[in-house]
Amino acid sequence: MKGAIFNALQEFVEQGHGYQVWDDALTNNTLASHGIYTSTKQYDDSELFAIVGYLSERLEVPVSDLVRAFGVFLFPRLMPQAPEEAQKAPSLRAFLMTVDELIHVEVKKLYKDAQLPEFNYDDHIDDKLTMIYRSPRKLCFLSEGLILGAADHFKETVSISQNCCMHQGAECCEIEVTFNG
Amino acid sequence: MDNNEAEAKVAALERILERERLARKEAEKQLEDYTRELYQQEEAVNHTQQEVASQQGQLEFLTGLLAETWRQPNLQKIVANYLERTNNFMSNAHNLFVEIHADLSFHQFQYYCQASKQQSEILPEQYKVVLSQLNRNKLYQYVSSESESQMYELGEISKAPNTNFEYSVMVPLYNLDVPSGKAVGIAILLYESQDDINIVKLQTLESSRSMLAVAIERKRAEEALQERLVELETSNKMLEQTQQQLLQQEKLASLGQLAAGVAHEINNPIGFVLSNLDTMRDYFSDFSEIIAPLNNAELNSESKVDNMLSQWQTLDGDFLLSDSEEILVASVQGLIRVKDIVSDLSTFSRMDNDELDSIDLNVVIEKSLNVVSNEFKYHHQVVKDLLPEANILGNAGKLQQVFINLFVNAKHAMPEGGTLTISSKKDRNKIVVTVKDEGHGIDPSHLADIFTPFFTTKAPGEGTGLGLAISYSILQQHNAKVTVNSELGVGTEFEIAFFESL
Ligand code: HEM
Numbered sequence: 026m027k028g029a030i031f032n033a034l035q036e037f038v039e040q041g042h043g044y045q046v047w048d049d050a051l052t053n054n055t056l057a058s059h060g061i062y063t064s065t066k067q068y069d070d071s072e073l074f075a076i077v078g079y080l081s082e083r084l085e086v087p088v089s090d091l092v093r094a095f096g097v098f099l100f101p102r103l104m105p106q107a108p109e110e111a112q113k114a115p116s117l118r119a120f121l122m123t124v125d126e127l128i129h130v131e132v133k134k135l136y137k138d139a140q141l142p143e144f145n146y147d148d149h150i151d152d153k154l155t156m157i158y159r160s161p162r163k164l165c166f167l168s169e170g171l172i173l174g175a176a177d178h179f180k181e182t183v184s185i186s187q188n189c190c191m192h193q194g195a196e197c198c199e200i201e202v203t204f205n206g
Numbered sequence: 207m208d209n210n211e212a213e214a215k216v217a218a219l220e221r222i223l224e225r226e227r228l229a230r231k232e233a234e235k236q237l238e239d240y241t242r243e244l245y246q247q248e249e250a251v252n253h254t255q256q257e258v259a260s261q262q263g264q265l266e267f268l269t270g271l272l273a274e275t276w277r278q279p280n281l282q283k284i285v286a287n288y289l290e291r292t293n294n295f296m297s298n299a300h301n302l303f304v305e306i307h308a309d310l311s312f313h314q315f316q317y318y319c320q321a322s323k324q325q326s327e328i329l330p331e332q333y334k335v336v337l338s339q340l341n342r343n344k345l346y347q348y349v350s351s352e353s354e355s356q357m358y359e360l361g362e363i364s365k366a367p368n369t370n371f372e373y374s375v376m377v378p379l380y381n382l383d384v385p386s387g388k389a390v391g392i393a394i395l396l397y398e399s400q401d402d403i404n405i406v407k408l409q410t411l412e413s414s415r416s417m418l419a420v421a422i423e424r425k426r427a428e429e430a431l432q433e434r435l436v437e438l439e440t441s442n443k444m445l446e447q448t449q450q451q452l453l454q455q456e457k458l459a460s461l462g463q464l465a466a467g468v469a470h471e472i473n474n475p476i477g478f479v480l481s482n483l484d485t486m487r488d489y490f491s492d493f494s495e496i497i498a499p500l501n502n503a504e505l506n507s508e509s510k511v512d513n514m515l516s517q518w519q520t521l522d523g524d525f526l527l528s529d530s531e532e533i534l535v536a537s538v539q540g541l542i543r544v545k546d547i548v549s550d551l552s553t554f555s556r557m558d559n560d561e562l563d564s565i566d567l568n569v570v571i572e573k574s575l576n577v578v579s580n581e582f583k584y585h586h587q588v589v590k591d592l593l594p595e596a597n598i599l600g601n602a603g604k605l606q607q608v609f610i611n612l613f614v615n616a617k618h619a620m621p622e623g624g625t626l627t628i629s630s631k632k633d634r635n636k637i638v639v640t641v642k643d644e645g646h647g648i649d650p651s652h653l654a655d656i657f658t659p660f661f662t663t664k665a666p667g668e669g670t671g672l673g674l675a676i677s678y679s680i681l682q683q684h685n686a687k688v689t690v691n692s693e694l695g696v697g698t699e700f701e702i703a704f705f706e707s708l
Binding site: 028044045047048049051052059060061062063064065066 | 214215218219221222225228229232233236
């Protein structure tokens with residue numbers, strides 16, 4: 026996971042719960058990085074999961090909700106880095122279609138060591154879009170949050186549900202986005 | 207806020223600050239690494255770019271030289287082109303060319319001077335000086351023994367010091383055999399200072415040499431080939447002319463032979479008819495004497511008869527009468543033979559090439575067969591196996607005469623009957639007609655003579671001996687080749703090969 030994601034998470038925690046919570050999360054875990062994150066470097070995924078696990082317990086919020094909320098917070102920080110073509114997408118739906126084959130492809134070009142999920146799309150229903158998520162990191166809730174963040178950006182409202190989820194032992198997560206206008 | 211709480215906050219802040227500081231250092235270090243990496247990459251790119259540019263320059267020089275060298279019409283132009291190209295490529299060298307012969311004489315000066323990049327006819331003074339001071343012996347020794355370019359300090363190869371140039375590179379371009387012995391072509395690069403020498407470019411120049419040598423070799427071979435070709439063409443033309451003359455002579459010869467034979471053959475009967483007539487004149491005066499009493503008015507009828515009778519006895523009138531008859535018969539026979547010969551000859555006249563048309567040989571053969579069909583009606587068979595199409599250059603009337611002659615001969619060879627076979631086949635650009643009989647065959651000792659005029663094995667009066675001779679002459683005028691195969695008791699086969707017309 027990129028240092029930038031940890032930096033964003035730090036911001037997210039400090040803004041919501043104060044810097045002491047963030048400091049506690051780091052000091053209460055044995056981290057290979059000693060909690061020192063530089064945005065362009067790559068850090069072990071387990072550090073993220075350890076921090077999130079601690080926060081969930083400390084704040085008494087389920088991991089899923091915490092990660093989803095972080096996704097909403099993260100999106101506006103990622104968006105400016107997206108390729109122009111994606112930024113100029115005419116709608117949320119059109120934008121979401123660009124994530125796998127444009128946005129993340131460009132990310133991969135910039136950072137050879139980036140670890141990105143794989144998305145497949147089922148768009149055969151007009152007002153729905155199912156993004157089929159696959160990743161060893163099982164961060165489907167982060168996706169949900171990012172999608173919600175994107176909806177805010179495009180000033181659209183959506184409802185999200187998962188028909189099946191890797192956390193329930195499925196092979197992939199089917200994130201169904203319903204566009205409500 | 208109690209003290210502990212405050213201390214904890216401060217401690218947390220300090221830790222956060224420390225992390226922040228370390229993260230920044232980390233980031234700065236990364237930045238430095240990136241910057242260094244970037245710089246090195248840029249260096250590498252620049253270096254590769256230069257390398258590529260210089261390689262491209264070398265490649266351009268080599269390919270350009272190659273392409274243009276092949277296009278040059280001769281050795282001199284190849285050298286001129288080489289000098290021009292080299293001059294553009296070796297920007298710091300003065301380029302001269304000289305051919306040195308085994309007697310150490312210089313030939314074919316050419317040069318390119320760097321300043322004007324223009325070639326002019328007059329050799330500038332500074333080059334003249336260099337050339338005149340060169341140790342020719344050493345130079346010739348070197349280029350005729352070494353095949354690689356050689357760099358010299360000018361002093362090493364000159365007889366006197368030179369103030370204009372410090373270094374020279376001798377590039378042997380070619381080594382030819384000329385009437386005066388050997389000629390070596392050398393490009394001479396002159397450098398004002400050592401700093402001007404670019405070793406990499408010199409290496410490129412060196413690698414262009416082998417290609418140039420091949421091109422020069424080829425050009426020379428091409429020139430030689432061209433010469434050979436022209437030679438061949440002339441000798442071919444001469445051959446054709448001689449062949450034409452030979453054919454003409456052969457035609458004349460066969461005509462001459464014919465004429466000589468005709469003269470002889472006609473002379474014979476005419477000779478004896480003449481001597482017969484001479485005898486007949488004597489006999490005539492004898493007869494006149496015998497009947498002279500008839501006109502004597504002094505004698506009566508009875509004594510006239512008595513006188514004539516006694517004269518008859520004295521002059522042997524019986525003999526005169528019978529001999530006269532013999533003489534007349536023989537003379538008539540002799541004149542008939544003359545008449546036959548003349549009539550045979552009248553069908554034969556000299557034919558010119560422009561009388562040859564494209565004709566269908568099949569038609570000629572059919573027509574000839576029609577003429578003689580009566581002869582083969584009862585005891586003979588005629589078998590034909592002809593090409594569907596057989597066009598040749600020829601004279602239909604004359605060839606008909608030839609075939610009729612051959613068919614009639616065939617019939618005479620088979621008095622008891624038999625088969626006449628006429629076939630034709632193609633053999634490259636020729637059409638070969640075979641006329642075959644199952645007759646008594648030709649005696650091997652006669653084979654060589656069958657085309658000789660007046661040679662005949664037939665009984666006197668049956669043939670003039672002119673038929674085959676005339677046929678042969680006609681065939682020769684068609685440039686047709688005749689071959690005879692014959693076996694006694696089995697038959698004879700005439701094979702005639704005509705040129706096909708297109
Ligand atoms: C709604 C849109 C998006 C979705 C659903 C999405 C989804 C995700 C998820 C789930 C991950 C975590 C890695 C994983 O699961 O394996 C991720 C990583 C990442 N995404 Fe996106 N993403 C979106 C938009 C963007 C945009 C606009 C950018 C901007 C360029 C971006 C850049 C990245 C980067 C840099 C990472 C981190 C890669 C690493 O840690 O090596 N994403 N994305």
